[in-house]
Amino acid sequence: MRILLVEDDDVLRNIVLRSLRDKGHGVDHAASIADARRLWRAQRFDAVLLDLRLPRTSASRSGLGSGLKLLLEMRGTGDRTPVLVLTAHDRTEERIAGLDAGADDYLGKPFDLDEVEARLRSLVRRVRSSDERTTLGELSLDRLARRFFLAGEPLDLPAREFEVLWELMTPPGRVVSKRDLSEKMSGAQDPLADNALEVFISKLRKRLAGAGITIRSLRGLGYTVGEAA
Numbered sequence: 001m002r003i004l005l006v007e008d009d010d011v012l013r014n015i016v017l018r019s020l021r022d023k024g025h026g027v028d029h030a031a032s033i034a035d036a037r038r039l040w041r042a043q044r045f046d047a048v049l050l051d052l053r054l055p056r057t058s059a060s061r062s063g064l065g066s067g068l069k070l071l072l073e074m075r076g077t078g079d080r081t082p083v084l085v086l087t088a089h090d091r092t093e094e095r096i097a098g099l100d101a102g103a104d105d106y107l108g109k110p111f112d113l114d115e116v117e118a119r120l121r122s123l124v125r126r127v128r129s130s131d132e133r134t135t136l137g138e139l140s141l142d143r144l145a146r147r148f149f150l151a152g153e154p155l156d157l158p159a160r161e162f163e164v165l166w167e168l169m170t171p172p173g174r175v176v177s178k179r180d181l182s183e184k185m186s187g188a189q190d191p192l193a194d195n196a197l198e199v200f201i202s203k204l205r206k207r208l209a210g211a212g213i214t215i216r217s218l219r220g221l222g223y224t225v226g227e228a229a
Contacts (some may be wrong), residue, residue: 001046002126006036006067007086008054016049021111033066040081041075047082047120050103052094059082068101075102078173078224082123086111128184134169137212137227141169150211157207160185164200169196177222 003020007013008031016209020027028045030036030225040048052067071083085103089095092129095106104123107116140149146153148165157165163185167176182197200222205215 001120002026002044003120004036004039004045004048004081006048006054006070007051008032009051009186016113016116020117023117025117036070037073040070040079046124047080047084049084049086051086052098053088067195068097071098071101071103077175080127080171080173082120082127083104084116084119084123098125100200105123114173129221134172139169139211141166141168141208141210141214150208156205157204160196161200161204161207164197165204165225168223172213172225177217179222181222198218 003025005013005017007016007029010031011027013031017027017029028039029035030039030042033081036050036054051069052071054067054070063200068084069084071085074081083103083105085094085098085106087106087108095108098106104127105119133143138151139155141147143144145183148162164181166180167184169193170176185197190222201217202213208215212228213225215225217221217223
């Protein structure tokens with residue numbers, strides 16, 4: 001698994017980091033909300049291990065620290081990465097706040113390191129099993145078969161249009177930057193021209209017309225796919 005560990009306690013972070021890496025997982029770590037936000041948005045993780053009690057910011061009014069603010073922020077973007085939150089053992093309000101903000105599970109401190117990994121594996125299995133097929137409007141994506149279906153019929157797409165739509169649909173509602181899309185579709189021998197991405201987006205919009213979904217351009221941010229108004 002590729003895991004993002006967000007914990008500001010140096011000792012605890014290093015212990016968990018070493019344990020997960022010894023078990024063969026790739027782990028990125030952050031001690032602040034700024035670093036966590038940057039890493040979380042820059043790449044895709046299988047799961048996030050998040051301490052709610054990161055140092056508070058002036059914008060945090062929950063009293064629970066900025067970890068809760070970060071979770072709310074990422075869920076607000078449509079990100080559905082499985083999140084296991086770490087809470088103080090006797091703080092029921094933390095567990096409730098974390099779950100209400102979109103956490104998938106919680107673990108009270110102190111905790112057993114083997115249980116941390118077991119819960120992360122369980123969350124990832126649960127999400128993957130329920131995430132094999134995504135449907136939006138009349139468009140469906142079967143990830144196992146790597147096929148799109150429109151109104152129940154196979155939708156055959158040229159390779160690059162397929163890659164654009166795949167990124168936008170994993171998951172739908174997520175904002176994908178133009179830079180990320182361009183980099184994913186560019187090869188060393190076949191770089192993507194400056195205006196090519198807009199051409200692919202335009203073709204996809206035409207193919208999906210009347211399917212109950214829309215590809216929106218967000219100025220300065222990128223593209224997102226959602227249900228048509």
